[in-house]
Amino acid sequence: MRPGRWRRAGRWLVGRLLGAVFVLWAVATLIFFAIRLVPGDPAEAILGGPGSQASAEALDTVRRQYGLDQPLLVQYLAQLGRLATGDLGTSYSLRTDVGRLLLDQLPGTIGLALLSLVVAWLLAIGTAWWATLGGRVAATVSSGLEVVASAVPHFWLASLLILVFSTELGLLPPVSTGTPAGLVLPVVTLAIPVAGFLGQVTRDSLLDAAATPFTVSARARGESPSGLFARHLLRHAALPGLALSGWAFGSLLSGAVVVESVFARPGLGRTLLGAVTLRDIPLVTGVALVSALAYVVVVALGDLAERAVDPRGRAT
């Protein structure tokens, strides 16, 4: 039994690794050729577009640095070679090594996103529990709340929270520095829209689970409503949400761009926003690669969680 299990796990891991390498290669390739597709001189694009009025000297340096005077294929392979060795290049706007810069920014954003994911799950399960046990009114109210929550733009929610908790009540800082108090508003802002989506799918599958024979038999055995929810329904109902956890994390990463900007919090999202505004292509490439990698890792983790919760998936 055991060797087969290890072999399956190994095959799964190799498949995931190959998938991750493919995604990273494709993102790097897309961006490499996108620079060449934009009309105009790529050297100028790297230096910030036609508006940057780069000097002939700067353009020459960039051409040499990026090997733009060489054939396209040579440039492409050289770029892939650099990326494969972990060299993400030098940021044009910040004049620093992109890899080191992103390593500094990554933990803050990943931590923010993961914490928000946990809070979102707690909110979603809490509403689903309330909607299941609280009767018709609770079901209607929670369904309305979920629709509004999933439609709220991050930046507006952030502004409202700042308005209430910082400007009016003075309870929490409007700027997110290193303190735990400064983390509350960004996490809540990111968690609420995702909780709305997770709540919707969780409640739908909760109702499906409640209609299955195993629920009837559990109730016949005398299981209390809360016990039924915690021991039987939740495991079943969490599955579609877990399948969506890759999507949810992606939505959190994308929301982090806005939230980090509103709360003046350093991180990957704010770095990307700055890079896009200044058209700092090496930095944009770096952030895209790092967030794609993070996404691939989280999807793999979600897959593992799904297998842990659902015994049916383990047979395959």
Place this chain on the structure above:
Amino acid sequence: MTALPDLPRGGEATRASSSRARRRPPLGAAETVAAAVLLLVVAMAVAPGLLAPDDPLAVSPVDAFAAPSLAHPFGTDESGRGVWTRVVHGAGASLTIGLVATVIGTGLGVALGVLAGLGGRGRAGRATDAGVSRVLEVLFALPGLLLALVVIAFTGPGAVPATIAVGLATAPGYARIVRSQVAAVRRSPMVEAATVLGRRPAVVLVRHVLPNALAPVVVLATLGLGQAVVWASSLSYLGLGSPPPAPEWGAMLSAGRTYLAVAWWMTVFPGLAVVVTAAAATVLGRGLARRGQGGRP
């Protein structure tokens, strides 16, 4: 502790299959309100002058930062322009960006999805399916605003690039659903019957597979419109969409950000417009989805 409620949805689904009237329930109260809200937003976009006769660009420094009153129901901004007037006149820009982005997204998504879903028969078909699925996987790895931001890094900021960027960012989601729809319809007994009756593959595709596979796209587009409006306003808020003087909800929110502590109404009302529009599209889309799927949301 109360007992579990009488499983309204699961029960109804089984009953629905026995009764045709149940299978297509009329739009409920929530859907009707949502449709009315969307109609109001469309009216704002088509004829803003009817609802707000003032000029959305006329500057009047004396009236700056006036709190909501009868003359200015949503207050005024830093240049004394009525926020209500600008919200009404901004509906056109915001709705257009959302609609065009949704059209781009669904168009690309349907093209990719149909291409992938039609694969499967023969080696070339399987290769196409696998290829498109891989492309989608890559696009999913740059979720939502991240893909839109990368696109804008190349095109530069502006209303048109932001629209295209949002459209591209929504395409993978549509493509994935269309792909599974096409694949499901192709395996259905109906298509099998048509093939057995001797219809040519092209005829089967155009007459049977596509109409059935693409029907849900209308529903998806309604749901996606809300998302597109939210993303477009987010890009404007970040200063990458419509430039400032034009009344557009995201751009108004971006301006309001500076004056959050002084004039909350500059932030609250344009944001409310985005939320109400997006929520109305979501409610209507879910209602349509329920109708299309015989009582199950």
